[in-house]
Amino acid sequence: MNPQVAASKQGRLEAQGMSVTFGGLKAVQNVSLVAEPGQVTAIIGPNGAGKSTFLNLISGFIRPTEGVVYIGGEDISKLRPWTRVRRGMARTFQALEVFGSLTVGENVALGFPAPIGSSPWRPLLQWGGYRKERELIKVETRSLLKRVGLLDRADSLASELSYGDQKLLVVARLLATKADVLMFDEPGAGLPRREINALGSLFRELAAEGKTVVLVDHNMHLIFGYADYVYVLHHGELVADGTPQEIRENEQVVRIYLTGGGEEKAA
Numbered sequence: 001m002n003p004q005v006a007a008s009k010q011g012r013l014e015a016q017g018m019s020v021t022f023g024g025l026k027a028v029q030n031v032s033l034v035a036e037p038g039q040v041t042a043i044i045g046p047n048g049a050g051k052s053t054f055l056n057l058i059s060g061f062i063r064p065t066e067g068v069v070y071i072g073g074e075d076i077s078k079l080r081p082w083t084r085v086r087r088g089m090a091r092t093f094q095a096l097e098v099f100g101s102l103t104v105g106e107n108v109a110l111g112f113p114a115p116i117g118s119s120p121w122r123p124l125l126q127w128g129g130y131r132k133e134r135e136l137i138k139v140e141t142r143s144l145l146k147r148v149g150l151l152d153r154a155d156s157l158a159s160e161l162s163y164g165d166q167k168l169l170v171v172a173r174l175l176a177t178k179a180d181v182l183m184f185d186e187p188g189a190g191l192p193r194r195e196i197n198a199l200g201s202l203f204r205e206l207a208a209e210g211k212t213v214v215l216v217d218h219n220m221h222l223i224f225g226y227a228d229y230v231y232v233l234h235h236g237e238l239v240a241d242g243t244p245q246e247i248r249e250n251e252q253v254v255r256i257y258l259t260g261g262g263e264e265k266a267a
């Protein structure tokens, strides 16, 4: 296969017919999605629509009753979440997962993948390689912090950052995983417009670098300003998908939001 085609397919995410039931509640019913490398794909829907559950199904944190997930054509449905990270899929959560008593730089460094086969004895057995790797992580951590605008806070405790900066820190740590598929659960929640714009621009940059960016959010400015393709869930079902323009004009979507389903209106 042409190496360029192979590279572009590597991060293609495909979820087919995902379903899960909690007790009697069909939280996600037969939902499929394709997210392409080089694109920002958004999932929207009113509160309780099943968006986070769908992300949990894709990332392996919840076992589906039905459905298959592929990355780059490879079926990863049976893999544990941490193994999926090794295969190139990483995600953030709605709740902030910042380690407040570590520095900002240390939080990012935690995101770097551990060398395969690494053991607690490695620093003693392979001191040279280990030291080189630590230096590399330091350099890359600084470059990621620069990218999200937090370089001057590298040595601050993470707990001292504002809420918005902690969200950016989580993004930097996700980038440290070097995953091809980057999924964000409500990255824009609670952020002012200026920071939403910065986040949106960062997502566009990541897509331009060939990453597959998937985000769940309620912020319509982030979705309609920066996404290439939008999936709409309602009561656990996929009710529409299309370009932001198509979704804005979709009568069913507008009705769902106008009848009080969403925090912000779609039109």
Ligand SMILES: Nc1ncnc2c1ncn2[C@@H]1O[C@H](COP(=O)(O)OP(=O)(O)OP(=O)(O)O)[C@@H](O)[C@H]1O
Pocket: 022, 025, 027, 045, 046, 047, 048, 049, 050, 051, 052, 053, 054
């Ligand atoms: N672990 C669980 N056990 C039982 N019910 C659950 C569980 N997780 C989610 N649900 C229910 O499944 C439905 C979908 O929830 P989910 O959190 O996926 O929605 P959402 O679209 O992400 O909502 P929000 O925008 O408010 O975060 C809701 O009715 C929720 O109460």
